[in-house]
Amino acid sequence: MxxxxxxxxxxxEVSEKTFKALCSPMIGHRGQGFKDLYGKIQPQLQNLLGTRQLVYLSTSSAWGVMEGAVRNLVQKKVLNCMCGAFSDKWFDVSKKCGKAAEALQVDWGSPIRAEAVDQKLATGEFDAITLIHNETSTGTMSPLADIAALKKKYPDVMFIVDAVSSMTAVPLGFDALGIDVLLAGTQKAFALPPGLAVFVASPAALAKAATAKDRGYYFDFVEFEKNARESMTPSTPAIPHIYALGSKLDEFFAExxxxxxxxxxxxxxxxxxxxxxxxxxxxxxxxxxxxxxxxxxxxxxxxxxxxxxxxxxxxxxxxxxxxxxxxxxxxxxxxxxxxxxxxxxxxxxxxxxxxxxxxxxx
Ligand SMILES: Cc1ncc(COP(=O)(O)O)c(C=O)c1O
Missing domain, CATH: 3.90.1150.10 (Aspartate Aminotransferase, domain 1)
Known part of the structure; x- marks a missing residue:
């Protein structure tokens, strides 16, 4: 065909060059070869995301980390900011994780505005919010910097941000934004085949995750941090994708x-x-x-x-x-x-x- x-x-579309990198000879994920591979791309990922935190590699699509963030970081109640199919679904996922959740719903095609988030957070009911920066179903980008600025007013609220379809296409300075989680699947603006997600978490998020009893194992943020310190992942990662990610990152910085x-x-x-x-x-x-x-x-x-x-x-x-x-x-x-x-x-x-x-x- x-x-x-x-x-x-x-x-x-995935380039021939990326497919070639994907087909690099296999290595063991607990050996020096993998540590060298992750060790090489770590500073590139940190540079890309504007962070001094370690960037984690999750062998899953974005939803794994989106669900994981809720399980790691919501203890009281989460405010799900909803403006399209994916952000609406995060509300359902929060409830399916057994969390108390409230919808901040706007019409599809409208962005989430900082004033609306501020009003909700002022109730003091929430310890986390979820936000999709670029709602792919409606092609709408919410003003992330304005919303992230609220973190100063609500330091105990975990700001969880999906940048699935914007990461690498627009500047996203994680540390400067001051948010708690930033995540993306790599089959969109990274132009990799589906199967890998990347994310970063703030020190406050990691500290809070450590107190969450039912955070599970596969998406346990504490495990990601512990392993990333050794340039490793908690479980066997999609090594071919990580080779391909390395190739892509070289391209990003060459451009x-x-x-x-x-x-x-x-x-x-x-x-x-x-x-x-x-x-x-x-x-x-x-x-x-x-x-x-x-x-x-x-x-x-x-x-x-x-x-x-x-x-x-x-x-x-x-x-x-x-x-x-x-x-x-x-x-x-x-x-x-x-x-x-x-x-x-x-x-x-x-x-x-x-x-x-x-x-x-x-
Ligand atoms: C903004 C956004 N978030 C989350 C997802 C879910 O990603 P996945 O199905 O790869 O887990 C998508 C998928 O298109 C998306 O566009």
């Missing part, structure tokens, strides 16, 4: 992080311009659009052009590209296009040409 290039918002962030902004704007050229509006509230994907309004909200999203997807697929036909309750009434990972202005121009061609038949 000919390969259809991925422009869905994760997993995204330069600022250049990488600028590239994502440029390629994202190309998609915005395409949408405007065809009379579409965007789904997110103005000023809060993601820079890694574009969620095009296709009837979910008033205004703008409406097309048969399934037909558009099919026509674009015939031209060699997979785009997303919308997620959850906005499937079809939105569609999504990713510019995450390795995409350049040249490769995005190819997608846009295919979209332009497809639009002629709609």
């Amino acid at each position: 000919p390969h259809v290039k991925l422009h869905i918002p994760g997993p995204v 330069g992080l600022d250049a990488r962030y600028a590239r994502h902004r440029k390629t994202n704007k190309m998609v915005h311009d395409w949408a405007a050229r065809h009379g579409f509006t965007l789904f997110p509230e103005k000023g809060f659009e993601s820079v890694t994907l574009t969620c095009v309004n296709n009837g979910a909200k008033p205004g703008g052009r409406i097309v048969d999203a399934a037909k558009l997807q099919k026509l674009v697929k015939e031209r060699g590209f997979l785009i997303d036909g919308g997620y959850g309750k906005i499937k079809g009434t939105t569609f999504r296009l990713s510019n995450m990972g390795d995409e350049t202005e040249a490769t995005m121009a190819q997608l846009i040409a295919a979209l332009d061609e497809a639009m002629k038949s709609l």
Whole structure:
């Protein structure tokens, strides 16, 4: 079957170079070879995330760490900030972990605002909040710095942040933000195959985790810290993915992080311009659009052009590209296009040409 290039918002296209790194000869995870591998990428990860804390490698998708964070850090009640499918689901997951949880729900397409979080935290009921920085289902980016600034006012509240579809595409200075957990799966803006998550936890989070009785083993933050000090992981990690992560990190720093962030902004704007050229509006509230994907309004909200999203997807697929036909309750009434990972202005121009061609038949 000919390969259809991925422009869905994760997993995204994986390069030949990354696949090659993934196929490096196997090594044991308790030997010096693995310690050298993790030891080499640790400072790169710390640099990428702006932290002096150790960055952990979790052999799981993002949900493992998202659930783990709740199990490690919620003792009283968690405030789940909800603005789309993934952030809404974190509320269900918190309850499934047996935690007291409250929803801070806004309309899909709206961001989470610091004032709303402040109002809730002022009740004193919560010892943790969950926030998704870039809600992938709606293509909406919440103002992380504004929300993180509340940590100073509520130092005992654990700020748990999912940057699944923004990490590596925008600057995320963990220590400067002052939050407690920052996590991502690596099949999105890292452009690795699915199967690995990375995360970092504050000293306060680690201290609190140590007092949590039912935090389990596989996602025990204390175990991650103890092992990471020795450049190891608590259990057998996905070593091929870690080789591939090493290769990706070398690429990130060869390109330069600022250049990488600028590239994502440029390629994202190309998609915005395409949408405007065809009379579409965007789904997110103005000023809060993601820079890694574009969620095009296709009837979910008033205004703008409406097309048969399934037909558009099919026509674009015939031209060699997979785009997303919308997620959850906005499937079809939105569609999504990713510019995450390795995409350049040249490769995005190819997608846009295919979209332009497809639009002629709609
Ligand atoms: C923002 C966000 N958080 C969490 C997830 C869940 O990730 P996974 O299914 O890889 O665990 C996704 C998946 O698309 C996501 O976009």
